[in-house]
Amino acid sequence: MKNLFLVLFLTFPLIAFGQSNSGRITGFLTDSVTTKPIPFATVALQTADSKLITGVTTDENGAFTIDKVAIGAYKLVFSFVGYRTSVLNNVAITNEKPVTDVGKVVVSPDSHNLKEVNVVGQKALVEDKGDRLVYNAEKDVSNTGGTAVDVLRKVPMLTVDLDGNLKMRGSGNIKVLVNGKPSSIMARNLADALKQMPANIIKSVEVITSPGAKYDAEGSAGVINIITKKGVQGTNGTVNATGGNMNRSLGGNLNVKGKKLGLAISLNGYQYRNIGENSSTRTALTDGKPTSILRQRTSRDNTGTGGFGEMSLDYDPDSTNRINFSGNAWGGNFPMNSTLDSRLVDMQGNVSQNYHRDIRFRNPYGNTEFNLGWTKSFKKPGQELAVLTQYARMPDNYYYTITQTDMTSEVPTYLERSTNLSRNNEYTFQTDYSHPFTARTKRDTLTFKAEAGAKAILRDIGSEFVIEQALTGLEGDYAVDPGRSNEFTYNQRVVAGYASLKIDTKRKWNLTAGTRLEHTRIEGDFVTNQSRFTNQYQNLIPSFTLAKTLWKKHTFKVSYTQRISRPLIWYLNPYKNYSDPKNVQTGNPFLNPELTHATELSYSTFGKEGSSFNAAVFWRQTNNSIEWLAVVDGQGAALSSPQNIGRNASYGANLNLTLQPNKNLNFSIGSDLTYVDLTSVALNQRTSGWVWSTSPNISYKLPKDLTLQANGYVGSGWISLQSRNSGWYYYGLSAKKEFMDKKVSLTMNLNNPFNRTVKITGDQFAPSFTAQNTSLFVNRSIRLTLSYKFGQMSSGGKQSRKISNDDKK
Numbered sequence: 001m002k003n004l005f006l007v008l009f010l011t012f013p014l015i016a017f018g019q020s021n022s023g024r025i026t027g028f029l030t031d032s033v034t035t036k037p038i039p040f041a042t043v044a045l046q047t048a049d050s051k052l053i054t055g056v057t058t059d060e061n062g063a064f065t066i067d068k069v070a071i072g073a074y075k076l077v078f079s080f081v082g083y084r085t086s087v088l089n090n091v092a093i094t095n096e097k098p099v100t101d102v103g104k105v106v107v108s109p110d111s112h113n114l115k116e117v118n119v120v121g122q123k124a125l126v127e128d129k130g131d132r133l134v135y136n137a138e139k140d141v142s143n144t145g146g147t148a149v150d151v152l153r154k155v156p157m158l159t160v161d162l163d164g165n166l167k168m169r170g171s172g173n174i175k176v177l178v179n180g181k182p183s184s185i186m187a188r189n190l191a192d193a194l195k196q197m198p199a200n201i202i203k204s205v206e207v208i209t210s211p212g213a214k215y216d217a218e219g220s221a222g223v224i225n226i227i228t229k230k231g232v233q234g235t236n237g238t239v240n241a242t243g244g245n246m247n248r249s250l251g252g253n254l255n256v257k258g259k260k261l262g263l264a265i266s267l268n269g270y271q272y273r274n275i276g277e278n279s280s281t282r283t284a285l286t287d288g289k290p291t292s293i294l295r296q297r298t299s300r301d302n303t304g305t306g307g308f309g310e311m312s313l314d315y316d317p318d319s320t321n322r323i324n325f326s327g328n329a330w331g332g333n334f335p336m337n338s339t340l341d342s343r344l345v346d347m348q349g350n351v352s353q354n355y356h357r358d359i360r361f362r363n364p365y366g367n368t369e370f371n372l373g374w375t376k377s378f379k380k381p382g383q384e385l386a387v388l389t390q391y392a393r394m395p396d397n398y399y400y401t402i403t404q405t406d407m408t409s410e411v412p413t414y415l416e417r418s419t420n421l422s423r424n425n426e427y428t429f430q431t432d433y434s435h436p437f438t439a440r441t442k443r444d445t446l447t448f449k450a451e452a453g454a455k456a457i458l459r460d461i462g463s464e465f466v467i468e469q470a471l472t473g474l475e476g477d478y479a480v481d482p483g484r485s486n487e488f489t490y491n492q493r494v495v496a497g498y499a500s501l502k503i504d505t506k507r508k509w510n511l512t513a514g515t516r517l518e519h520t521r522i523e524g525d526f527v528t529n530q531s532r533f534t535n536q537y538q539n540l541i542p543s544f545t546l547a548k549t550l551w552k553k554h555t556f557k558v559s560y561t562q563r564i565s566r567p568l569i570w571y572l573n574p575y576k577n578y579s580d581p582k583n584v585q586t587g588n589p590f591l592n593p594e595l596t597h598a599t600e601l602s603y604s605t606f607g608k609e610g611s612s613f614n615a616a617v618f619w620r621q622t623n624n625s626i627e628w629l630a631v632v633d634g635q636g637a638a639l640s641s642p643q644n645i646g647r648n649a650s651y652g653a654n655l656n657l658t659l660q661p662n663k664n665l666n667f668s669i670g671s672d673l674t675y676v677d678l679t680s681v682a683l684n685q686r687t688s689g690w691v692w693s694t695s696p697n698i699s700y701k702l703p704k705d706l707t708l709q710a711n712g713y714v715g716s717g718w719i720s721l722q723s724r725n726s727g728w729y730y731y732g733l734s735a736k737k738e739f740m741d742k743k744v745s746l747t748m749n750l751n752n753p754f755n756r757t758v759k760i761t762g763d764q765f766a767p768s769f770t771a772q773n774t775s776l777f778v779n780r781s782i783r784l785t786l787s788y789k790f791g792q793m794s795s796g797g798k799q800s801r802k803i804s805n806d807d808k809k
Helices: 004-018 111-116 148-152 184-188 190-196
Strands: 022-031 042-047 054-057 065-070 071-079 086-093 098-107 125-128 133-135 158-160 167-169 172-176 202-208 222-228 234-244 247-257 261-286 289-318 321-333 338-346 351-362 364-377 384-393 396-404 414-440 446-471 486-505 509-526 531-550 554-565 583-585 592-604 612-632 638-659 665-680 685-702 706-714 723-726 728-739 744-751 755-767 769-778 781-790
Touching: 022 071, 022 086, 042 065, 054 065, 071 098, 086 098, 148 202, 247 781, 261 612, 364 396, 612 755, 728 755
Parallel strands: 022 098, 172 222, 583 638
Antiparallel strands: 022 065, 042 054, 042 071, 071 086, 125 133, 133 202, 158 167, 202 222, 234 247, 234 781, 247 261, 261 289, 261 769, 289 321, 289 338, 321 364, 338 351, 351 396, 364 384, 384 414, 396 414, 414 446, 446 486, 486 509, 509 531, 531 554, 554 592, 592 612, 612 638, 638 665, 665 685, 685 706, 706 728, 723 755, 728 744, 744 781, 755 769
16 A cells, blocks of 8 residues: 555656646537538647647547647638638637637538539548547447447457457457446457347447556456447437347437537337257376367357446536536346257267257346546646546346256156355545646647546455256256355455556657556455455556657657556456256456567558558567466366466557548458467466458448448457367448438448358367367347437537446456
């Protein structure tokens, strides 16, 4: 704790130093004839003698904001294809008025093309924002009516397999945020959560490969921030309905925002279908010699149903204060019913076990989360104090019932049922302060932004599991199996403080450096067995990023950071899933956190027509890396659990290219190549190899508001310490037609129309077994989405601050 207060003590003198003379200019651009907003137009900020300082583009509603403007007099130059260039003079930033709103700026169509003017500017699908790469999901027609899985598969540097498992640059250690804060459903089970989040509500996805000190030190590969669609001033909303053979949804949102009070409500219901088959052959080994062979085949066809709602209330008592309250709830029931045929033989061919199982597995849940925060903005632009609180309740319950019939019997010979009631209550308090100031030298002007904050998290986790069995196969003979039943409680307390400094210069240098100190204390209790354990550790996490922009549009960046990943309930819960007695899964409450070193060197540039190019090389090493491992016993049964295997090192490169040859055509492609090296000295195992993927995307806007799009993905598969899996691919075609002045749209999506299933093969290897697996996933789908927008909206409003617990694995 002394180190924590030392960090804050050393930071505040830095914050108090200096004065800021930076400001902000806002406004919005409209057509003089139609009075409609003009999106994606260029707004250039120039000195009085016409020297260019910086520039931005208007957003979808024609609004623009120019930040970090020094005190002085300027002019704004507005330009867009088909319109006359317009100049607004005498735009002043003063100490008394650092924020200037120029209001509505009207521009006139070019008289030579007056009858042909049609605003069709397109926002780039992928943008490089310096510290993050942004994928503008709402501009991708193929996402309509899908889920977050469909969206993330198109995001640069990310891969999502057919089970929904997410990886960045070959690593699954990623932290996913929603609107800059953790979502309770994401903490529960990321793969399932992505399948349940409708794509229609996603505006963009940010990929942050080198998070700064302000972020919790979680996610060794990086942070992904999913931004959902929000309304601005006015009353507006949308209604969406999707029908298809694999997923269906119905939802909408309503936004009402005035000058001081804003209300946003969102409700969505959805279904998705999961069809697949698996077959495997596993050979058990003792001292390297085979002892038995297990052959299994499973099939499943399930439809999950769920929904979520969100409400946010903002109140601005004056121009410098904001109070925000928000709440959301997710709920649903996602079964994983299946049939299993299992046959175990010894090396002489004698049958030890041969049975059929009907498994009914369900996972009902209902998560809730509440946020309350206060943000104080000062007269100086960029100076801000935020006090935030959050409570999240995340129950996660599992139930299964098994009916087993031996192949030689016509009636059930064994019954089993299991109940696991787990909880995760999380309480968070956080405060952040930012203070900008400037300094001038003879050769340069330096803009500083100092930030400091503190955070406390309390997690109360528990699990109660009971397994009953009937060895006779009769319902009346159920009895509790005490050897497989227990109660487990787990408490985790995290206290953290951070300090960071960002420096921007007029000569286009950018430096961000910071440090974060985190102290963690853990207490665990196996109530039934009366066994307890405690642990505590402290981590000092540095971060550093240096960037230089040359010739106005070529940016080079180097960064280094350390990260820490604490396992949460999904990894810790000691409940054992015996639904397949030859493949038992359990958590590990004795896991240690992962510690990661990450370095990156990147280059990015952009062109006038919306083209961009980004490339990076990186190196990452994770110590205490957590991997799911399996051990097969003498009876041919495997026990899988997460373990700290040792070292996970990787290096590689990724590139992303976006081209807009004209205002109607957009093409992008992303590729990545990573060498993965996993080593466990304790297990005497090592696995290494290359993994790669590439994903192209092309769209074209036709006359009469019709858009066509094609996208695809191909990858080499993935590697873990005990397995290698084959690659897979998908492709999709989309068409979108807009009606009624773009208020109504109809979108059709086809995925893998010429292939019903995707096949993946894999090999597993360990000192106690070898295995070969084949999986078939039904991936061919068609869906049709009808969307209706209503109401009016205009620029304005502030962004609410919320808690961001991004420290969990």
